[in-house]
Amino acid sequence: MTTPSRGKVAVFSAGSWGTAFSIVLADAGNDVVLWARRPEVAEAINERRENPDYLPGIELPPAVSATHDVEKALHGADVVVLATPSQSLRENLTAWAPYVEPGAVFLSLMKGVELGTLDRMSEVIGQVTGAGPERIAVVSGPNLAKEIARREPAASVVACEDEDVARMLQQRCHTAAFRPYTSVDVLGCELGGAYKNVVALSVGMAVGLGFGDNTTASVITRGLAETARLAMKLGANPLTLMGLAGLGDLVATCSSPLSRNRTFGERLGQGMSAEEIYASTRQVAEGAKSCASLLALAERTGVDAPIAEHVDAVVAGRMTAQQMMESFIARDTKAETD
Ligand SMILES: NC(=O)C1=CN([C@@H]2O[C@H](COP(=O)(O)OP(=O)(O)OC[C@H]3O[C@@H](n4cnc5c(N)ncnc54)[C@H](O)[C@@H]3O)[C@@H](O)[C@H]2O)C=CC1
Numbered sequence: 001m002t003t004p005s006r007g008k009v010a011v012f013s014a015g016s017w018g019t020a021f022s023i024v025l026a027d028a029g030n031d032v033v034l035w036a037r038r039p040e041v042a043e044a045i046n047e048r049r050e051n052p053d054y055l056p057g058i059e060l061p062p063a064v065s066a067t068h069d070v071e072k073a074l075h076g077a078d079v080v081v082l083a084t085p086s087q088s089l090r091e092n093l094t095a096w097a098p099y100v101e102p103g104a105v106f107l108s109l110m111k112g113v114e115l116g117t118l119d120r121m122s123e124v125i126g127q128v129t130g131a132g133p134e135r136i137a138v139v140s141g142p143n144l145a146k147e148i149a150r151r152e153p154a155a156s157v158v159a160c161e162d163e164d165v166a167r168m169l170q171q172r173c174h175t176a177a178f179r180p181y182t183s184v185d186v187l188g189c190e191l192g193g194a195y196k197n198v199v200a201l202s203v204g205m206a207v208g209l210g211f212g213d214n215t216t217a218s219v220i221t222r223g224l225a226e227t228a229r230l231a232m233k234l235g236a237n238p239l240t241l242m243g244l245a246g247l248g249d250l251v252a253t254c255s256s257p258l259s260r261n262r263t264f265g266e267r268l269g270q271g272m273s274a275e276e277i278y279a280s281t282r283q284v285a286e287g288a289k290s291c292a293s294l295l296a297l298a299e300r301t302g303v304d305a306p307i308a309e310h311v312d313a314v315v316a317g318r319m320t321a322q323q324m325m326e327s328f329i330a331r332d333t334k335a336e337t338d
């Protein structure tokens with residue numbers, strides 16, 4: 001299938017980011033069909049022109065329609081955008097794959113690493129669909145869904161090993177408010193996106209404990225060092241970690257009260273358990289799961305990952321947020337660049 005510069009895009013699914021990115025795609029001139037897991041969400045989008053569950057009060061453009069029918073969503077779509085929780089992607093995509101148009105390009109918006117396999121989302125997509133790297137791309141950057149949906153200016157990275165495909169997708173999502181840059185460093189973008197959620201959990205814990213900007217800046221900076229250590233060992237371009245999908249997203253997520261990961265961490269810092277927090281929201285906080293997969297990936301790679309290790313311990317209830325902060329400071333001293 002040839003890929004025109006504008007066309008039909010299928011977006012799975014109608015959560016916060018899938019819905020917000022549909023606005024970007026529609027503004028860039030695409031026809032967007034948003035698949036919703038619950039039929040009533042698809043109905044509400046079509047009838048009320050808003051997604052009342054995930055982006056209430058934001059009017060969706062006419063070029064966005066919604067459906068609960070997988071086949072209808074995928075028919076004629078040359079780009080398939082994936083925005084489900086990372087841990088359910090494999091199961092979801094296995095069900096959807098038979099209906100994907102031959103040659104369609106997959107674009108992952110997800111920021112997590114699969115538990116157990118330790119696979120990144122692009123790897124899961126390749127395994128489930130048989131698509132080669134030239135048909136698998138990711139978007140990652142400082143892109144809090146609500147701000148993007150309000151068309152506040154922001155930049156991002158579209159990464160694909162095939163630079164022509166990255167350029168094609170860049171054109172498909174460049175709008176007056178959204179500026180995508182291309183990259184061929186899929187691994188660096190994905191690890192930057194997944195790791196910043198774990199760092200945001202620890203920053204949130206520091207905030208929840210009542211600590212100020214010295215503490216959060218210290219955790220953010222050491223978080224970037226930890227992310228870069230692992231990503232570079234696995235082959236990432238160091239400049240990716242200094243860019244929008246690394247530092248940019250880390251700063252946005254760790255600073256913003258809109259971040260679900262930072263908020264999850266704040267509640268842990270205030271003494272709630274992970275189970276209590278899960279029960280209080282339907283929104284995904286990827287870092288609460290990916291802390292374990294990233295820690296395992298670091299262990300497998302032989303890289304020191306104290307932030308992932310401590311966040312995993314707090315989420316699992318083996319340590320309190322206060323103990324985590326004390327332990328960060330008490331660790332064996334070393335050179336900053338080690
Ligand atoms: N919200 C944001 O600002 C951004 C989110 N992301 C990433 O996008 C991905 C999706 O996040 P959001 O849309 O924010 O999450 P969300 O929690 O707002 O929505 C999740 C969506 O997935 C669906 N879903 C939940 N469990 C499912 C399951 N078991 N099987 C199939 N579908 C299921 C929900 O119905 C909903 O449509 C995550 O990896 C997140 O890290 C990336 C950039 C920005």
Ligand SMILES: O=C(CO)COP(=O)(O)O
Nearest residue numbers: 141142143144259260261
């Ligand atoms: O990835 C995001 C911003 O770029 C969204 O972060 P949260 O999932 O923590 O809300």
